[in-house]
Amino acid sequence: MPPSLFNLTGKVIVVTGATGTLTGSVADYLASQGARVAYLGRNQAKLDDALAKVRSISPAAEVLAVVADVNDRASLERARDAVLAKWGRIDALLNGAGGNQPGATIMPGKTFADLDFSAFEQVVDLNLHGTVLPTLVFTPVFLASKSASIVNYSSTAVARAITRGVGYSAAKAAVDNFTRWLAVDFGRHTQGGVRVNALVPGFFLGDQNRRLLTNEDGSLTERGQTICRQTPFGRFGTPDELHGAIHFLVSDASKFVTGTTVVVDGGFGAFSGV
Ligand SMILES: NC(=O)c1ccc[n+]([C@@H]2O[C@H](COP(=O)([O-])OP(=O)(O)OC[C@H]3O[C@@H](n4cnc5c(N)ncnc54)[C@H](O)[C@@H]3O)[C@@H](O)[C@H]2O)c1
Structure with missing residues (x-):
């Protein structure tokens, strides 16, 4: 029988923000499918818990935890080198770290005039710069191997305005644009070997x-x-409902798929509301 297009055995996959709700669930799933998964996060204790959990679910899981902040270049370089030292290759990068914060959100009864601009900057820092910087740090590996799948985490707040989250929406919109830009650049420089796509989770x-x-x-x-x-x-949605889309994007099943978004939202984006 020919090898399955969806076979992940031995693929080395790096997940940023891997102790989060959606990211952690995906990391555990990929490890259960035979991938070698590097969990990157800021907190060693949370990483230890995450590894204990995945090992209890999948005793044969090949996993590694590395402390790394997506806004700290030196920590990302250390993480990249630790993954290479352990497994010698990197096949996929999931830029999962992201999120919102109260100051960058316009609460009921408030207007845009009440925006805390420094909170806005922090949200852009985490969601946009925290996607660009890890990708930049791992890029020499991908250019050398000419083979990788990068998955960025976008949002339903990009296509249509969702009230309150002004900073988060703007940052995720930039992530979508970066996804397309980088897909074109990598596609041309690696003859299609390195692909870049974005996942668009609905509400989880x-x-x-x-x-x-x-x-x-x-x-x-x-x-x-x-x-x-x-x-x-x-x-x-429930976190496990993102597993299939990510599996597709990091596997050879999506070999000719780049510069696009995969929407997993129970139809939210398609519905006019009427
Ligand atoms: N939950 C949803 O409904 C939803 C919808 C659309 C998109 N998303 C996106 O999906 C991704 C995962 O979401 P989630 O629900 O798992 O969020 P989460 O908050 O549970 O997980 C995000 C993780 O990122 C980590 N993190 C924050 N700042 C970091 C930094 N500077 N360096 C490294 N790690 C950092 C957090 O500690 C956390 O573990 C995020 O990018 C989020 O914006 C979530």
Whole structure:
């Protein structure tokens, strides 16, 4: 039988922000599929917990934890070198670290005039620069091997305006543009060997948005209800529902796919709301 297009055995995959809700779930899944997964995160204790968890689920998992901040070049270089020292290659980079913060969000009753500009800058720093910098640090490896898949994390807040998250939306929009730009550049310089795509998760409950979307008793807030009404599937996604899209993007099944976005949103982006 020919090898499966979706075979991940032995592929070395680096995940930034790997102790997060969506990123951690994807990292654990990839390890369960035979990939060698490097978990990058800022906090050693959280990384230790993540590795203990994945090993309890998949005892044969080949995993590595490295402390790295996506805005700190030296720590990313150390992480890159640690992954190369252990496995000698890097096949994929998932730029998962990202998120919002309260100051860069316009709360009810406020206007754009109330924006905390330094919070806006921090959100751009994390989501945009925190995608560009790790990619830059790993690029010499990808140019040398002429083979890799880079997956950036975008958002449904790019295609249409979603109230409140002005900094987050702007930064993720720039991530989409960077994805296309880099796909063209890598495509031309590596004859299609290095691909760059973005994942567009819809609404998934996580540590960052749980308090915004659900009440303490688990019922939906008004905003949570609005989102579910706007989603044809009528609910939030669950982290495991991103696994298939990521599996596709890091595997040979997507060999001719670059510069695009894969939307996983239960139909949110397709629905006019009427
Ligand atoms: N949850 C959703 O509904 C949703 C929707 C669309 C897009 N996204 C995006 O998906 C990605 C993962 O989201 P999540 O829900 O898992 O978020 P999360 O907050 O659970 O995980 C993000 C991780 O990034 C880490 N991080 C933050 N700053 C960092 C830094 N400077 N260096 C390294 N790591 C850092 C955090 O500690 C956290 O572990 C993010 O980019 C997010 O913006 C999430």
